[in-house]
Amino acid sequence: MRLKGQCSYLLTSLVCVVLFQWEVTQRTLNGSQFYTYSVCNVGEREQDNWLRTTFIQRHQSASRVFVELQFIVRDCNSFGGSSLTCKETFNLFTSESDADVGTTFRKGQFKKVATIAPDEITGKNELRINTETRVVENLSRKGFYLAFQDIGACVALLSTRVYYKTCPATVKSLVLFPETVAGGENQGLREVSGACVDNAVSEESPRIYCTVDGDWAVMVGQCQCKPGYEEVKEACQECRPGFFKAAASGDKCEPCPANSEQLDSGALVCPCTDGFYRAPTDPPTGPCSGLPSAPRDLVATTVQLSTGKLLLSWSPPEDTAGRTDVTYSVECQRCEDSVCQLCGEKIRFEPAGTGLTDTKVSVSSLDAHLNYTFTVKAHSGVSMFEAEPRSSRPPSSISLTVSLRYTGETSASLSLSWDVFPRPRSQSQPIQYKLTYRKKVPKKSIVKMNASLITVKLVVQRCFSDILTLRFGFSLVSRGQDDNLVATTIIVRILEKNFVHVVDLTPCTAYIWIFIFLFRKRNSHSRQGPEDTYFSSSEQLKPLKTYVDPHTYEDPNVAVLKFATEIHPSHITKQKVIGAGEFGEVYRGNLKMPGRKEVAVAIKTLKPGYTEKQRQDFLSEASIMGQFSHQNIIRLEGVVTKFKHAMIVTEYMENGALDRYLKDHDGEFPSFQLVGMMYGIAAGMKYLSDMSYVHRDLAARNILVNNNLECKVSDFGLSRVLEDDPEGTYTTSGGKIPIRWTAPEAIAYRKFTSASDVWSFGIVMWEVMAFGERPYWDMSNHEVMKAINEAFRLPAPMDCPSAVYQLMLQCWLQDRSKRPRFGDIVNLLDKLLRSPDSLKTIADFDPRVSIRLPSTSGSDGSPFRSVSEWLESIKMSQYSENFTCAGVVTMDHVLQMKNEDIKNIGVRLPGHLKRIAYSILGLKDQTSTLSVFAV
Known part of the structure; x- marks a missing residue:
């Protein structure tokens, strides 16, 4: 069930009070006059223009608001040669506050929400209005401000709507x-x-x-x-006259059943009319029924004279009154000299004299020369309401046939004898006996049929743990022509190994996967090995090709055409901007190629005003990606090179970069699943290493995650800005280096090899286990290089398995020749996944070293002024409302909290629980603020 929500508006139009190079301009559009905020300093360098809204009050329960912007962006190409610094995007920022600060404005209080890019660019003669919506998350204070930063675009802001969603x-x-x-x-x-x-x-x-x-x-x-009511258009109305409803349910009112009275509206039951009844076991909603008629065709047949035995049989009543619970009872009267009386207990009925469901009964122990009268009565569940059930009687005089005895025979005769009963005194005529006989007919022979059987037996355990290995047994017993079929027991296999892990199965529920393999017997010398049977394919058996550097081509355009597919722009549909890079914006969109299904894609664009070198560097990444084909390497769909706007089109990864995804899901994944992510990254890097390709920039920010949590290596550009922070790179004559992820020899001597990629992979492992934490925290690049040269290594993150941390340390060996190869890493991670118990041993953890905890002071050196400020400093601001509702509103209250108190206010994720608990320890112990080297 899904009911669409609605919106409540906080701000319906743009009202701004702080101006930095923005101007208020009156414009005419479609005959109407309106005011805009605009800026257009495209000819000047180092632009940093800000526009801020007035204070926006937040609804108490709205922690997530939407910002809808209407704006115009001028095409940089329309300015000619003077627009080399021109941009076509601007930035959206936000800042929270508990009170209106008036005209006070500090850039450091604002944090970036998104880069805003237009879908349509305005040329010289026509205005094109764009509408974009962005989300501001985790609001907790009484209100907030929005700010817009221009860094060199020609943009006009028409309106801003701020709203939150409600169900x-x-x-x-x-x-x-x-x-x-x-x-x-x-x-x-x-x-x-x-x-x-x-x-x-x-x-x-x-x-x-x-x-x-x-x-x-x-x-x-x-x-x-309720009873007597039925649902009509999401309301309960009384049952109509002649209808009833006996219990509270979702059923409709029903018409009164047969032979019942029809009451006024709102009836719970319909009582029976006169002469009709319901049995105590009948439902009150059922029909009423009358009494059954008398049994028919009662017949008495003599069976055995010596024991005085006869058989009574009859037909069911012609009218059972619609009932199926009809039973019968038999009464006996004995008459002698015109005096009749009940037979008494001497007479026996088999199987019984009452409660009969069959239409026959055997009567024994009868005396000869007496008249017996038998009465058979029909009963039903409603017979208790009638004084006398209807009955049927046979003829009052019943003859008993005597039993014969064989006494001898001759060739033409038989001798028979029987007992002669004394004649009653009241009978003057002698007793006559009649003898009848018939020819005996032989029985037919019985033919027995036999058939071969096939038995199939499947056994599966019904209760599972959260993570388990499934094994299935299948046995086949067969006769006939299929003797060449043999049974086999298999193990479900994924990830190229003989195991499967299943997560979050509901306990005690049957989950059945059936895998049946029937093999014909063949010569054992010609069989493949187990790995070949399940994993060998024509592609896998081929040797890997070697990577070709596109820069070795005299004409880089030839390399692009050799390794990438050219796509016509008409097959590409842009939807939303999802990022911005050195060369231009990145869009989410769709690709619909002729004869192929439409797929979601990511589209990298080259911004206007590019140089030929920038274009070649931009397309070189496509030349690199086009050579790779592996499930853990981002897939290139194609390129656009023959038109004005160059583009690179890749598969779309719904969950974005791994570091951001892990930060957003801090503490939500068990170690087993995190190791599975590492396995995918390592498998992709092994593929690249086998092709003799060195990545040089392996980091969690360059790993993309899709909806299935598959991790894929991406970002193969060789001359790109690696971080927003200027200290994020170390520049030498050969380019820029990401210090925190780069091996010492690559920093010092530019020795980039697969071994240096292994060092970077160790840092990625640390990022994964630390849920996206920044490596070396807030240490400067100079401090990082100094620490590494002095043999310092990153400590184990919280809850990191010891085996995983030992593998990190092996990746960070100073001697590159002693580091493991990616093939070794894949094998080791595979063994850990196949033996989940090996992940239960946790590496030593010291919160003062393994997590950078803030002191009791804020960033400006003053004590934390509020619980919200403290939670924001440890990236746990989503729990601000939990602390407030629990009455923890001062830092003194925080210092008194224990682990149980943190759980009770609603912090459930283990990672979040530990982060908050260790932070409180740091607040109590000032030594937690010592540097890593002091520890």
């Missing part, structure tokens, strides 16, 4: 849910309780979840109309 008030399944403000990204689903509408009830309190997009989803429980 609208609605009625679903007879439950009324109130309007609810949607939660933020970190809050996930927000649970909301509902109330039943009038004349409806529920066994448990109904609830539903409000999603971050303002949609209702995942309803639990429901309300049902």
Whole structure:
């Protein structure tokens, strides 16, 4: 169930009070006059122009707001040669505050939200208005400001709308849910309780979840109309006259059943009319029924004279009154000299004299020369309401056939004898006996049929743990022509190994995967090995090709055409800007090639005003990617080179860069899953190493993650800005180096090899286990190089398995020849995944070294002024509301908290729990602020 949300606006138009080079301009568009904020200093260098809104009050429950911008951006090409520094994007920033600071403005208080790029660029003669929406997350203070930074574009800002999403008030399944403000990204689903509408009830309190997009989803429980009411258009109305409803349920009112009275509206039951009844076991909603008619065709047949035995049989009643619970009872009267009386206990009935369901009964122990009268009565579940059930009687005089005895025979005769009973005194005529006989017919022979059987047996365990290895057994027993079939027991295999891990299976639920392989017997010498059987393919058996450096081509355009597919721009649809790089913006979009299914793609663009060298450097990345084909390497879809705007098109990775993804899901993944991510990265790097390709910039920011949590190596550019921080690179005559991820020999002597990539992979492992923490924290690049040369290595992150940390240390050996190869790393990670118990031993962890905790002072040296400021400093601001609701509103309260207190306020993720707990330890112990070297 999904009900669409609605929006509540905080700011419906742009009102700004602080200006830095922005101007208020009156414009005319489509005959209407309006005011804009604009800036256009494209001919000047080092532009840094800011525009800030007035204070925006935040709704108490709205931690996530949306900013909708309408703006115009001028095409840089329209300025001619004077626009070399021209940009076509601007930046959106935000800053939170508990009070309006007036005209006070400090850039350091603002944090970046997004880079805003236009879908349509305005030329010289026509205005093109763009509309973009961005999300501001994790708001916790009373209000906030928005700011817009221009760094060299010609842009006009027309309007700004700020709003938050709510799940609208609605009625679903007879439950009324109130309007609810949607939660933020970190809050996930927000649970909301509902109330039943009038004349409806529920066994448990109904609830539903409000999603971050303002949609209702995942309803639990429901309300049902009371007895006598039915659901009509999300309300409960009385049953119409002649209808009834006996219990609270979701059913409609039903017409009164047969033979019952029709009451006024709102009836719970319909009583039976006169002469009709319901049995005690009948449902009150069932029809009423009358009594069955008398049994028919009662016949008495003599069976054995010596024991006085006869058989009574009859036919069922012609009218059973629609009932299936008809039974029979038999009564016996004995008459002598015109005096009749009950037979008494001497007479025996088999199987019984009452409660018969069959239409026959055997009667024994009868006396000869007496008259017996038998009465058979029909009963049903409603017979208790009638004084006398209807009955059927046979003829009053019943003859008993005597039993014969064989006494001898001749060739033409038989001798038989029987007992003669004394004649009653009241009978004057002698007793006559009649003898009948018939020819015996032989029985038919019985033919037995035999058939061959095939038995299949499958055994599977029904209760699973969270992570397990599944094995399936299959046995086949066969007869006939299929003797060449043999049974086999297999192991489910993925990731090129004989194991599979399954996460988050519901306990005690049957999950059945059936894999059946039937092999024909063949000569054992011609069989493949186990690995060949499951993993060998024509592609895998081929030797890997060697990487070709596109810079060795005299004409780089030839390299692009050799290794990449040319795409016509009409096949590409841009949707949203998802990033900005040195060469231009990166878009999310769709690619629809003729004869192929439409796929989501990422589109890298080359900004206007580029030089030929920039174009060649831009396209060289495509020449590199086009040579790779591996599931853990980002896939190149093609390039656009024959048109004005060059583009590189790659597969789209929904979860973006690995470092950001891990930060957003801090503490949510177990070690087993993190090691699985490392395995994918290592497999991709082994592929590159086998092709003799050196990446040089392996880091978590250059690993992309898709919806299946597959990690893929990306970013193969050789001359790009590696970090926003100017200290992020170390410049030599050969280019720029990412210091924190680069091996010592590569920094000192520019010795880039697969061994230096292994060093970088060790740093990536640390980033993964630390959920995106910055390597070496806030140390400067100079301090990092000095520490590495003095044999310092990054300490183990929290909850890092000892085996994983030991592999990191092996990757960071000073002697590059002693570092493991990527093939060795893949094998070791594979063994850890196949033996989850090996990940249970945790490396030693010292919070004073392994996590950079702030002191009791803020960034400006003054004590933390609020709990929110402290939480923001340790990147846990999403819990601000939890602390406030628990009454922890001062830093003194924080210092008194224990681990159990942190759990009780709603911090559940182990990683977050430990980060907050260790931070409190750091607040108590000033030694936690010592530098890494002092420790």
